[in-house]
Amino acid sequence: TQLLEQSPQFLSIQEGENLTVYCNSSSVFSSLQWYRQEPGEGPVLLVTVVTGGEVKKLKRLTFQFGDARKDSSLHITAAQPGDTGLYLCAGLAISGSARQLTFGSGTQLTVLP
Amino acid sequence: SQTIHQWPATLVQPVGSPLSLECTVEGTSNPNLYWYRQAAGRGLQLLFYSVGIGQISSEVPQNLSASRPQDRQFILSSKKLLLSDSGFYLCAWSAGQLYEQYFGPGTRLTVT
Numbered sequence: 001t002q003l004l005e006q007s008p009q010f011l012s013i014q015e016g017e018n019l020t021v022y023c024n025s026s027s028v029f030s031s032l033q034w035y036r037q038e039p040g041e042g043p044v045l046l047v048t049v050v051t052g053g054e055v056k057k058l059k060r061l062t063f064q065f066g067d068a069r070k071d072s073s074l075h076i077t078a079a080q081p082g083d084t085g086l087y088l089c090a091g092l093a094i095s096g097s098a099r100q101l102t103f104g105s106g107t108q109l110t111v112l113p
Numbered sequence: 114s115q116t117i118h119q120w121p122a123t124l125v126q127p128v129g130s131p132l133s134l135e136c137t138v139e140g141t142s143n144p145n146l147y148w149y150r151q152a153a154g155r156g157l158q159l160l161f162y163s164v165g166i167g168q169i170s171s172e173v174p175q176n177l178s179a180s181r182p183q184d185r186q187f188i189l190s191s192k193k194l195l196l197s198d199s200g201f202y203l204c205a206w207s208a209g210q211l212y213e214q215y216f217g218p219g220t221r222l223t224v225t
Contacts, residue, residue: 033214042218043157103156
């Protein structure tokens with residue numbers, strides 16, 4: 001069973017600050033997804049990274065997949081209150097015909113105005 | 114475009130009562146369908162997934178069951194609820210090789 005650890009578990013920052021959230025595992029994943037979830041709603045897919053070392057940017061959000069495809073990070077520049085939410089990473093492992101998607105435990109981000 | 118619906122949005126049920134949560138997907142054919150449970154502010158626990166009508170895989174042994182009577186309909190059931198069944202239940206669908214998940218709005222279940 002693959003495990004994904006996210007850190008920090010909680011993060012509270014002021015508007016305008018930068019932050020980085022980490023997603024780490026001892027297992028190799030074929031791809032990794034990032035989601036954001038607001039209270040009382042379902043998670044929404046932000047991005048999928050599929051190549052080791054890949055960097056994707058989504059406005060002020062930068063996602064990176066580790067070279068060994070065991071870890072990923074999400075960096076937010078100049079955070080805004082609208083970035084508040086639970087950030088979840090999910091790694092897809094492939095073994096033969098089997099596919100397993102494993103979610104991390106999440107990082108709860110609060111951006112204060 | 115694809116949409117996913119879940120109902121009810123909230124539910125309060127006594128211990129020992131039955132449960133039926135429904136999920137339907139529109140705008141896609143033969144999707145993979147999933148039921149997750151989420152504890153407050155935490156990650157997602159996969160309960161069941163289905164790759165086709167009548168095909169259900171269970172990830173966690175418990176008093177819940179799932180059924181897929183139609184291609185785009187997924188139902189989560191229980192004959193007798195436990196207090197530990199309380200939580201936020203999410204239905205999701207995926208298609209394609211990346212298994213990207215598209216979630217419904219969720220059902221908040223409180224067992225009293």
